[in-house]
Amino acid sequence: MARKEKLLDRIRRDARNISLRDFEALIDDYGYIEEGGKHPKAIIGIYTMPYKRENPVKSCYVRELLEIIATVYSEVK
Numbered sequence: 001m002a003r004k005e006k007l008l009d010r011i012r013r014d015a016r017n018i019s020l021r022d023f024e025a026l027i028d029d030y031g032y033i034e035e036g037g038k039h040p041k042a043i044i045g046i047y048t049m050p051y052k053r054e055n056p057v058k059s060c061y062v063r064e065l066l067e068i069i070a071t072v073y074s075e076v077k
Contacts, residue, residue, distance in 0.1 A: 004029045008069070015062040020055040023062065030069050045072035 007026055011018055027033055031044030042049045047068045051061045 011062060012066060015059045015066070017056045018059075018062050020053060020057055023051075023057040023065070026065065026069075030072070042068075044068050047072065 011026060024033060027042045031042060034041045034043050039050045039052055042051060049064055049068060
C-alpha cells in the first residue's frame with residue numbers, strides 16, 4: 001500500500017486529532033493549497049474548501065475534505 005493510501009486510510013478511520021502536517025499532506029496528494037486572504041484554500045478538482053491553520057485540525061474540515069476526495073475520485077473511476 002502506498003504512502004498516499006495509508007495516510008488516507010488512517011485519516012478515514014479517525015477524523016479527530018489529525019495534525020496540520022498530515023491534513024496538508026493529504027491535500028497535496030489529491031490537489032493543492034492556494035494561499036491568500038485570511039485562510040488557505042484546499043483546491044481538489046472543481047471544489048474549493050477554505051480551512052483554518054490550527055493544530056490539530058478541526059474534525060469538520062477533515063470530514064469535508066474526505067467527502068470532496070470521495071466525490072472527485074468516484075467520478076474519475
